Amino acid sequence: MRKIQNIYDDEKFFSQYKEMRDSKINANELIEIPTIKGMLPNLKGKKILDLGCGEGEMARFFIEKGAKKVVGIDVSQNMINEAKKHEYKNLEFKILPMEEISSIDDKFDIVFSSLAFHYVEDYYKLMKDISSKLKKNGYLIFSQEHPLVTATIKTQDLPKYIEKDGKRYYYLSDYNDVGKRLIDWNVEGVVKYHRNFETIFSALKESNLRIEELLESKASEEAIKIVAKYKNLNNRPFFLFVKAKKIK
Amino acid sequence: MRKIQNIYDDEKFFSQYKEMRDSKINANELIEIPTIKGMLPNLKGKKILDLGCGEGEMARFFIEKGAKKVVGIDVSQNMINEAKKHEYKNLEFKILPMEEISSIDDKFDIVFSSLAFHYVEDYYKLMKDISSKLKKNGYLIFSQEHPLVTATIKTQDLPKYIEKDGKRYYYLSDYNDVGKRLIDWNVEGVVKYHRNFETIFSALKESNLRIEELLESKASEEAIKIVAKYKNLNNRPFFLFVKAKKIK
Numbered sequence: 001m002r003k004i005q006n007i008y009d010d011e012k013f014f015s016q017y018k019e020m021r022d023s024k025i026n027a028n029e030l031i032e033i034p035t036i037k038g039m040l041p042n043l044k045g046k047k048i049l050d051l052g053c054g055e056g057e058m059a060r061f062f063i064e065k066g067a068k069k070v071v072g073i074d075v076s077q078n079m080i081n082e083a084k085k086h087e088y089k090n091l092e093f094k095i096l097p098m099e100e101i102s103s104i105d106d107k108f109d110i111v112f113s114s115l116a117f118h119y120v121e122d123y124y125k126l127m128k129d130i131s132s133k134l135k136k137n138g139y140l141i142f143s144q145e146h147p148l149v150t151a152t153i154k155t156q157d158l159p160k161y162i163e164k165d166g167k168r169y170y171y172l173s174d175y176n177d178v179g180k181r182l183i184d185w186n187v188e189g190v191v192k193y194h195r196n197f198e199t200i201f202s203a204l205k206e207s208n209l210r211i212e213e214l215l216e217s218k219a220s221e222e223a224i225k226i227v228a229k230y231k232n233l234n235n236r237p238f239f240l241f242v243k244a245k246k247i248k
Numbered sequence: 249m250r251k252i253q254n255i256y257d258d259e260k261f262f263s264q265y266k267e268m269r270d271s272k273i274n275a276n277e278l279i280e281i282p283t284i285k286g287m288l289p290n291l292k293g294k295k296i297l298d299l300g301c302g303e304g305e306m307a308r309f310f311i312e313k314g315a316k317k318v319v320g321i322d323v324s325q326n327m328i329n330e331a332k333k334h335e336y337k338n339l340e341f342k343i344l345p346m347e348e349i350s351s352i353d354d355k356f357d358i359v360f361s362s363l364a365f366h367y368v369e370d371y372y373k374l375m376k377d378i379s380s381k382l383k384k385n386g387y388l389i390f391s392q393e394h395p396l397v398t399a400t401i402k403t404q405d406l407p408k409y410i411e412k413d414g415k416r417y418y419y420l421s422d423y424n425d426v427g428k429r430l431i432d433w434n435v436e437g438v439v440k441y442h443r444n445f446e447t448i449f450s451a452l453k454e455s456n457l458r459i460e461e462l463l464e465s466k467a468s469e470e471a472i473k474i475v476a477k478y479k480n481l482n483n484r485p486f487f488l489f490v491k492a493k494k495i496k
Contacts, residue, residue: 148396148423155412162419164403171410172420173483175396176466196485197445201462211459214449218424235421237444 004097005119005191008054008076016186021055027230028115030223032239033058036114036143039213039243043067046109049133051098051142052116056083056091062112063088071104073097098126107135113142115239118150118192121180124203131207134246140209146216146240150194151175161232168232204244213243252345253367253439256302256324264434269303275478276363278471280487281306284362284391287461287491291315294357297381299346299390300364304331304339310360311336319352321345346374355383361390363487366398366440369428372451379455382494388457394464394488398442399423409480416480452492461491 007013020026044066050059053072056079062070073096074080083093096103098113098120111130120126130140153174154160161170178199183190195203204211217239219230255261268274292314298307301320304327310318321344322328331341344351346361346368359378368374378388401422402408409418426447429440443451452459465487467478 148420152417154417155415158412158417164406167403167421169400169402169406169419169421171417172396173415173417175484176464176482196464198462198464201459205460211449212453214446216424216444216446234424236423 004075004099006075006097007119007187007190008074009078010187013186013190014076014078025227027217027233027238030226030230031217031219031233032115032143034220035215035217035239035241036141037061039141039215039241040065041110041139043110047106048110048112049073049101049104049106049108051101051111051113051130052119053083053093054079054114056086056093058112058114059083059091059093060086060088063091071106071108073101073104099129101129101133104133106133107138108133109135109138111138111140111142113144115143115145117142117144118194121193123193123195123199124206127203127207127209131209131246136246136248138246139212140204140242140244140246143239143241145192146237147175147194147196147200148172148236149238150181150192151177151196153177153181168235170236200240200242204242208246208248209244210247211242211244213241215241217241252323252347254323254345255367255435255438256322257326258435261434261438262324262326273475275465275481275486278474278478279465279467279481280363280391282468283463283465283487283489284389285309287389287463287489288313289358289387291358295354296358296360297321297349297352297354297356299349299359299361299378300367301331301341302327302362304334304341306360306362307331307339307341308334308336311339319354319356321349321352347377349377349381352381354381355386356381357383357386359386359388359390361388361392363391363393365390365392366442369441371441371443371447372454375451375455375457379457379494384494384496386494387460388452388490388492388494391487391489393440394485395423395442395444395448396420396484397486398429398440399444401425401429416483418484448488448490452490456494456496457492458495459490459492461489463489465489 045068047069050072059070059072070091072093075097080095161168181192216237219233293316295317298320307318307320318339320341323345328343409416431438464485467481
């Protein structure tokens with residue numbers, strides 16, 4: 001069997017990641033979470049599956065908003081340990097990689113995922129598995145790293161970007177070369193997967209997931225007031241958001 | 249009234265453009281046209297409106313493939329003069345800017361456009377006008393410059409790209425700043441409009457145009473054999489292709 005990456009159980013990675021998330025001054029808190037919350041339908045009475053739930057913050061939010069049942073899965077023992085520290089009724093956490101959701105014996109009104117799909121190698125299979133866990137007319141709502149962030153394979157002597165007249169120019173290459181990328185983030189050699197829009201669109205369509213909303217992250221003036229460099233996220237969006245309906 | 253750009257009637261622009269197109273060794277012939285032809289449904293008995301038809305090459309192709317009626321419009325007198333040099337039954341050419349198609353008193357099975365939408369300022373109005381000219385279940389099939397080509401606003405001292413280890417790295421900025429761009433192409437200061445994917449998706453959806461296929465241009469091995477530098481089009485796609493159905 002193919003080895004599934006579990007970087008969140010790397011000690012150095014996890015402690016640096018946790019510090020960043022706990023600080024609440026990060027692009028997740030200031031940009032990603034407000035946007036994706038705005039894409040959610042009414043959650044009252046809904047059954048929700050959260051893929052790559054991490055510490056379970058969104059899963060708890062779903063329960064607070066009236067969800068009937070929430071299942072959060074994550075490949076990381078560290079994350080699920082954190083998630084289980086809070087006790088909520090109708091909320092269940094499991095150590096399970098996203099690649100194995102077909103083992104879950106239930107169907108959901110909503111499948112949700114925040115910033116985790118770029119770790120999954122087989123996007124077509126992922127969408128097929130998600131579709132099989134969704135009820136008809138159910139929603140897949142997810143964020144992932146934007147294709148413009150994952151595309152470029154840099155040579156060692158190129159910086160990440162250059163600054164000219166107060167603006168950042170990022171280097172762009174390899175956009176149509178979809179596949180594996182090695183990134184240094186907290187630790188060296190984190191594996192992510194790049195997909196272009198064509199692949200994203202086609203994988204969802206093939207699994208009867210019809211895109212109803214597509215957003216590209218922008219930094220609000222409020223977020224830029226807190227972290228000035230976030231204005232650069234408008235030069236190159238960091239997150240992509242999709243809401244798709246299972247049509248049959 | 250807002251002045252509509254008519255760069256194809258600029259003498260210098262037109263002669264350089266015509267030389268490039270007539271040579272048949274260009275990205276239109278080798279990449280764009282084969283891709284968009286592959287997205288067409290069976291044309292037998294169909295009524296087709298071609299927006300920005302240029303010299304009418306595609307319009308004639310539609311008639312050859314069995315279309316019942318084809319109307320080609322273009323803002324440029326030069327282009328329509330060229331188009332009218334060939335006489336085809338059921339094929340009509342008019343000097344008309346895309347901004348004024350609501351004056352056409354007919355409905356079509358297919359609205360087609362090759363590499364012209366990036367000249368139109370109001371994308372939402374364009375999609376609304378197109379939708380009103382389409383029969384229910386009719387198709388809009390178009391190509392336009394890819395958002396990654398139109399995005400970046402460069403400072404004068406930046407080159408278009410840098411080369412490292414045989415690969416081109418393009419500069420990327422201003423992706424989320426949708427709007428006007430001034431480009432030097434054959435002549436100085438050609439006006440184009442940049443849209444991100446969010447805008448494209450949202451404008452079509454608002455006009456009941458549901459995207460069924462989305463492609464990003466790749467250079468085939470065959471095209472790269474003819475023009476070696478086309479391999480760089482895989483680092484940054486040049487064209488975006490969309491096929492959308494009018495759903496109500």
